[in-house]
Amino acid sequence: MEDMISMEKVKRNQRKYSDETKSLIQVGGYIAPIDFLWEDILIGITLKKPILLKGPSGSGKTKLAQSISALFNQPMHSVNCSVDLDAESLLGFKTIITKEGQSIIEFIDGPVIQAMKKGHILYIDEINMAKPETLPILHSVLDHRRMLTNPFTGEVIHAHEDFSVIAAINEGYVGTSPMNEALKNRFISFSIPYLTGQQLREVIRAQFPQVSEQLIESLMNINEDLKKQVINGLLAEEAASVRSLLDAVALAQYIPIKRAVLYAIAEKLEDKMEHKLIMELVDTWVK
Template sequence: MQPRNNLDQASVIPDALKDFTIVEEPFYRASGEEVALFEAAYRMRIPVMLKGPTGCGKTRFVEHMAWRLGQPLVTVSCHEDMTAADLVGRFLLDADGTKWHDGPLTMAARLGAICYLDEIVEARQDTTVVIHSLTDDRRILPLEKKNEVVRAHPNFRIVVSYNPGYQSVLKDLKESTKQRFSAIGFDYPDDLAEAEIVAKEAGVDSAIASALVRVAQRSRNLRGHGLDEGASTRMLIHAAMLTRQGIPIAQACRMAIVLPITDDPDVREALTAAVSVCF
């Protein structure tokens, strides 16, 4: 399959964005209408929010869509120490004196790329407000320290993701931020689809993949009973990849699923029992 550019106008990717271009198709198995929904929002320049649990495929979906649309993808992993300057840029001192350096958000807006803010809820609210002027009909980014207003390139889009399961009074998006986005909900795939993904990504047979999915289902049943979240699809892929290196499946599950997901000895014992039953 060749990438398809759905833009109204042909575009040439600037040299500065070449390293952000996805050349090979990232494997993604659609589970609903998310591809069509994203493309519709993209054509209308509507910001998109991806909501779903950890490791369910949100980031892979964005990578796939960037490839499918033939657009560069600038990804920012958000965290609580991230400042507005980390996004928009700052003056730095070099051999020629003080020089302005665009941040990832400014670069994407100025040159034309998809800017993906991964787990945006992890960033402070006073940081995320800098995207507001880019997510309404103004599509501008004021650089106050530089006394410049960047008008977003026609190909600029902004996508954010977050895990609703981690919402709290202290860690959530402002309503003024949420309501600027359309949203696509994600969840773990159904059993057959998830087994297909694990088999494809890890290069294992369907029997191992299906058994790992059964382990995941049992862990997800423990959500709210000792676990904040169950095993993600990503964890299953890691366990399957370890088996390809000759690690016994029970040990691979303990290393990739049981130990990372919890420190509670009782929950670990329950998960270890689930692994024994499934294999």
């Protein structure tokens, strides 16, 4: 019976997506680079499976999570992982407050506990940046138990039925480490590639409706060349980032394209040879 109810929710959410896709695009929502990717992720979310988004920087992982939040009208609590992430950053902390003239200790819920109690989305960004010993505290939250015993208060928290978890990783980047198997096995994983072709053009047009077709065409051509060099191993993945391309579009409305690409893309790379290659590619399209 529970599986039948879940699948009915999936169908309703798929219909809702079909009805609302255009409005999501108009407000800068996520556009899937693969036809079935968005709907498959929605099925995972509806079944309350923790979702892991794997992809290069600027491929739209955060935008995807934000679009799910918008689609379901479900607030999202974000955790930005780093080597400094600790249990308090995830769960909350104790503080002293004054109440009716007396000082008392009160626990302030962190993003994990807030999302669990309120039935919101928990978004864990760059989860492989956190120290491996920090994240096991989430194991019971991410598996079938969907619960947590708060080590600071002893409170046992059972997740609201609408609670969902989305995590994102940039694999192979400096400062990251492989996820341990116990953690990774709790997720359903999806690879998120960069947008290409007409889909990328739609994103640009949605965010910059006043930009000329000539400007879009020039930057699209430059972006395609950058992707080819990424595939050939001559440029780092972030050179073809959609985020960087959109930054270049924003700048190119007011300054020459060549300077826009310099500031939005080339200057982000530390390797001087990569920097030079990007600007040479630009010269082939912009005179």
